[in-house]
Amino acid sequence: MSERRYDPKQIEPKWQQLWADERTWEVSNDPSADKTGEPKSYVLEMLPYPSGEPHIGHLKNYALGDAIAHFHRRTGREVLHPMGYDAFGLPAENHAIRTGVHPRKSTDESIAAFQRAFRSWGISIDWSREIATHEPSYYRWTQWIFLQLFRRGLAYRKEAAVKWCPNDATVLANEQVIDGRCERCGAEVELRQLEQWFFRITDYAERLLDDLDTISWPEHVKSMQRNWIGRSAGAEVTFRCEELEIDYPVFTTRPDTLFGATFFVLAPEHPDVFRLAAGTDHEQEVHEYVNRTMSESVEARGAAEKPKTGVALGRTVTNPVNGEQLPMYVADYVLMEYGTGAVMAVPAHDERDYAFARAFGLPVRRVIGSEEDELPYTGDGPMVNSGEFDGLHNREAYEKIVAWLDREGRGHASINFRLRDWLLSRQRYWGCPIPIVYCERCGMLPVPEDQLPVELPEVEDYKPRGKSPLAAAEDWVRTTCPECGGPARRETDTMDTFVDSSWYFLRYCDARNDEAAWDRRALKRWMPVNQYIGGVEHAILHLMYARFFVKALSDLDLLDVEEPFQALFTQGMILGPDGQKMSKSAGNVVSPTPIVDRYGADAARCYILFIGPPDQDAAWSESSLAGVHKFLGRLWRLGDQLSAEPSDAQAPADPQGDSLTLVRKAHWAIEKVTGDLAGRFAFNTALAAIMELVNEIYNPARAPSPQARRFAAATAASLVFPFAPHLGAEVYELVTGKRVWEERWPDADPAMLQTETFELVCQVNGKVRDRVTAPTGTAREELEQLCLGTRGVQAHLDGRQVAKVVVVPDKLVNVVVR
RNA sequence: GCGGGCGUGGCGGAAUUGGUAGACGCGCCGGCUUUAGGUGCCGGUGGGCUUACGCUCGUGGGGGUUCGAGUCCCUCCGCCCGCACCA
Numbered sequence: 001m002s003e004r005r006y007d008p009k010q011i012e013p014k015w016q017q018l019w020a021d022e023r024t025w026e027v028s029n030d031p032s033a034d035k036t037g038e039p040k041s042y043v044l045e046m047l048p049y050p051s052g053e054p055h056i057g058h059l060k061n062y063a064l065g066d067a068i069a070h071f072h073r074r075t076g077r078e079v080l081h082p083m084g085y086d087a088f089g090l091p092a093e094n095h096a097i098r099t100g101v102h103p104r105k106s107t108d109e110s111i112a113a114f115q116r117a118f119r120s121w122g123i124s125i126d127w128s129r130e131i132a133t134h135e136p137s138y139y140r141w142t143q144w145i146f147l148q149l150f151r152r153g154l155a156y157r158k159e160a161a162v163k164w165c166p167n168d169a170t171v172l173a174n175e176q177v178i179d180g181r182c183e184r185c186g187a188e189v190e191l192r193q194l195e196q197w198f199f200r201i202t203d204y205a206e207r208l209l210d211d212l213d214t215i216s217w218p219e220h221v222k223s224m225q226r227n228w229i230g231r232s233a234g235a236e237v238t239f240r241c242e243e244l245e246i247d248y249p250v251f252t253t254r255p256d257t258l259f260g261a262t263f264f265v266l267a268p269e270h271p272d273v274f275r276l277a278a279g280t281d282h283e284q285e286v287h288e289y290v291n292r293t294m295s296e297s298v299e300a301r302g303a304a305e306k307p308k309t310g311v312a313l314g315r316t317v318t319n320p321v322n323g324e325q326l327p328m329y330v331a332d333y334v335l336m337e338y339g340t341g342a343v344m345a346v347p348a349h350d351e352r353d354y355a356f357a358r359a360f361g362l363p364v365r366r367v368i369g370s371e372e373d374e375l376p377y378t379g380d381g382p383m384v385n386s387g388e389f390d391g392l393h394n395r396e397a398y399e400k401i402v403a404w405l406d407r408e409g410r411g412h413a414s415i416n417f418r419l420r421d422w423l424l425s426r427q428r429y430w431g432c433p434i435p436i437v438y439c440e441r442c443g444m445l446p447v448p449e450d451q452l453p454v455e456l457p458e459v460e461d462y463k464p465r466g467k468s469p470l471a472a473a474e475d476w477v478r479t480t481c482p483e484c485g486g487p488a489r490r491e492t493d494t495m496d497t498f499v500d501s502s503w504y505f506l507r508y509c510d511a512r513n514d515e516a517a518w519d520r521r522a523l524k525r526w527m528p529v530n531q532y533i534g535g536v537e538h539a540i541l542h543l544m545y546a547r548f549f550v551k552a553l554s555d556l557d558l559l560d561v562e563e564p565f566q567a568l569f570t571q572g573m574i575l576g577p578d579g580q581k582m583s584k585s586a587g588n589v590v591s592p593t594p595i596v597d598r599y600g601a602d603a604a605r606c607y608i609l610f611i612g613p614p615d616q617d618a619a620w621s622e623s624s625l626a627g628v629h630k631f632l633g634r635l636w637r638l639g640d641q642l643s644a645e646p647s648d649a650q651a652p653a654d655p656q657g658d659s660l661t662l663v664r665k666a667h668w669a670i671e672k673v674t675g676d677l678a679g680r681f682a683f684n685t686a687l688a689a690i691m692e693l694v695n696e697i698y699n700p701a702r703a704p705s706p707q708a709r710r711f712a713a714a715t716a717a718s719l720v721f722p723f724a725p726h727l728g729a730e731v732y733e734l735v736t737g738k739r740v741w742e743e744r745w746p747d748a749d750p751a752m753l754q755t756e757t758f759e760l761v762c763q764v765n766g767k768v769r770d771r772v773t774a775p776t777g778t779a780r781e782e783l784e785q786l787c788l789g790t791r792g793v794q795a796h797l798d799g800r801q802v803a804k805v806v807v808v809p810d811k812l813v814n815v816v817v818r
Numbered sequence: 819g820c821g822g823g824c825g826u827g828g829c830g831g832a833a834u835u836g837g838u839a840g841a842c843g844c845g846c847c848g849g850c851u852u853u854a855g856g857u858g859c860c861g862g863u864g865g866g867c868u869u870a871c872g873c874u875c876g877u878g879g880g881g882g883u884u885c886g887a888g889u890c891c892c893u894c895c896g897c898c899c900g901c902a903c904c905a
Contacts, residue, residue: 338905339904416904621829633858679834685831812837
């Protein structure tokens with residue numbers, strides 16, 4: 001019972017302390033610190049939102065990033081690997097409303113829990129750059145960036161129909177509304193006409209779309225972003241209401257169907273609806289319809305199979321191509337926020353228009369021919385009922401009609417985007433104040449930069465009451481005009497927390513700068529992020545906003561990159577042991593703390609990486625974790641056995657027999673792990689290779705020399721270090737007396753990857769019939785003879801005629817018989 | 819409906835370029851060590867047939883290309899994710 005055992009509790013705190021004391025993972029902004037000539041590397045995991053204790057998903061995220069960071073360091077790169085906290089946000093504020101505890105207090109407590117966890121997990125963080133977005137030293141610069149965008153007209157205020165969450169009592173960005181419900185609380189979202197702050201992200205739609213081609217992101221994330229940006233090519237065509245002398249431009253992707261337009265529809269929110277209906281027989285009906293629509297929830301209105309409703313306006317517009325008078329309608333299937341809020345309806349060639357025409361008995365006129373008679377028909381074909389364009393293919397007519405519209409001044413080619421401007425103001429307390437003041441005399445003014453930060457005031461009541469809780473801080477709201485010195489009032493809305501997280505990766509580059517948001521040279525050194533890692537739930541919101549910020553800041557000549565995240569990796573979720581998403585209500589939550597306590601951080605980290613491809617979801621399994629722990633214990637015992645006389649653990653000069661086999665296995669593992677880390681995120685197979693190496697060291701059938709064993713054990717420790725840093729450091733030190741993180745990543749010796757012999761696979765008609773050992777590099781003819789001579793092959797030739805022999809050198813021979 | 823992805827043992831998964839399907843781990847079976855073991859170690863483990871040598875089937879179904887297909891092509895089925903009245 002005296003044999004010593006692998007005890008992470010002994011090992012892990014020791015190394016954590018050493019790395020903290022020596023500030024091992026700090027890096028300098030001075031490029032001359034780069035000694036190897038390798039390019040820098042910026043490895044970043046999405047910053048956590050500090051709420052309660054870290055969960056198992058955090059462990060996965062940071063274990064992944066840490067493995068990459070360590071690998072990059074060991075291959076000679078200077079690696080920036082920082083950490084911070086996305087500290088503003090609704091959960092802390094809602095908690096404050098419930099309990100009266102200041103959100104700063106609960107947030108800071110959670111941050112402390114995250115700090116303890118990161119340290120106990122042994123994540124290699126440059127702590128000198130730690131930030132939290134709720135600290136004035138950070139949000140001062142969030143406000144500064146807001147002002148830069150404001151000056152350029154990229155932040156603006158306007159009244160619009162906006163999404164309002166009645167539960168959180170705040171407006172939401174379009175991106176925060178999921179299926180008509182609030183992303184945070186699930187309440188049905190309402191539309192309200194309010195004046196709000198926006199960022200002009202739509203100015204960047206084209207670039208946000210095009211530049212997706214320049215970055216290494218998962219295809220599904222790019223596709224989600226493309227979808228969200230929603231670019232459509234078409235034409236803008238002007239229809240005129242002669243009675244009121246108003247022009248109504250519409251956007252259409254099918255100008256070729258213009259002759260088929262039989263009516264015209266406005267969105268209920270269209271500002272002209274009441275004016276058009278005024279004085280007609282339909283006035284009353286229109287008012288009722290619009291009011292009813294507006295009171296409907298966003299979800300109900302957007303329901304997929306909803307029957308078409310609408311009301312005639314009693315007016316007409318003129319079709320520019322043929323002068324026909326088209327009746328005008330108001331209908332809720334037309335959306336104010338897309339295009340111009342008005343559409344020309346071509347029921348013969350559009351499913352929605354067709355449904356509406358059927359419901360209202362409107363004419364349907366085919367203008368594109370097709371083989372079947374069925375309408376609506378949305379495909380291509382020859383033009384009919386289209387005057388001078390009859391007979392042309394519709395694609396050709398498309399161009400000709402657009403050209404005609406252009407000449408006549410009735411329209412032009414146009415591109416439309418689904419993307420809306422980013423609504424950034426929130427009527428909530430726990431966020432970054434918007435640095436704007438309103439003066440009765442001078443109007444809306446930015447807070448002068450030397451007065452930043454505008455600090456968040458203390459309030460007694462966090463509860464939102466339809467306006468920001470900040471409005472209650474009267475002393476804070478009342479201020480003086482920076483222009484005239486007269487009385488002025490502060491903006492009381494705060495910013496969406498996505499603003500805070502849209503630039504934090506820039507701040508890490510120069511986190512302690514008190515003079516500026518950053519020194520441009522620091523950004524030049526570190527940006528862009530080489531590898532970004534996080535959950536796919538941020539595929540649209542955060543990742544789109546951050547891209548927009550970087551592009552806007554680049555246009556303001558404040559930085560030198562066009563894209564923040566060169567490569568992105570989206571990790572899968574860890575599911576509960578039942579294969580379901582972890583949740584308190586399901587009672588299947590696995591907390592990392594007791595796991596780390598029982599098995600150690602190294603085992604927990606390795607298990608999460610070993611469980612399967614990291615981009616896939618995986619169910620938690622404690623017995624598999626125990627298996628990984630056993631593997632680490634075996635490796636540790638090797639170190640323990642070999643620790644009597646630590647030495648260089650050089651590979652033996654000329655190994656033979658079992659020693660050669662083991663040394664080769666070590667080189668094979670180096671090659672495998674290096675490839676898995678460098679070329680792809682194949683941590684599971686990398687760990688499997690290290691397990692194979694350790695199994696080979698223990699193989700009872702072989703007797704390698706002590707030197708070969710020592711070399712193999714040191715190699716295993718070196719390779720396992722990115723995944724299990726404490727154990728890797730411990731075993732490497734036991735065997736060699738050296739610090740593994742100061743050692744260059746091992747190189748596989750190509751000579752050792754070759755073997756003198758190989759197992760020749762002998763096939764007949766593609767089926768394996770025998771195997772035989774042959775010297776590597778044997779000539780094709782000899783291999784053929786060797787194969788034909790085997791018993792298994794002979795048995796299956798059975799006198800039949802050999803039609804062909806396929807030889808793959810050093811691999812297999814396939815004999816084709818008839 | 820549109821877009822992205824997936825389907826391999828009892829389970830998680832491996833097979834990177836078309837070349838030995840099932841690496842590695844869990845679980846299970848057997849053995850050794852131990853006073854004892856929820857420990858450690860060793861061996862076995864896709865299905866069927868066979869005393870054995872072996873044979874045969876096998877990567878969601880069907881078809882195709884190829885000397886050879888988990889991998890490529892066509893088609894069908896099932897599942898997951900995102901968007902969805904976007905004119």
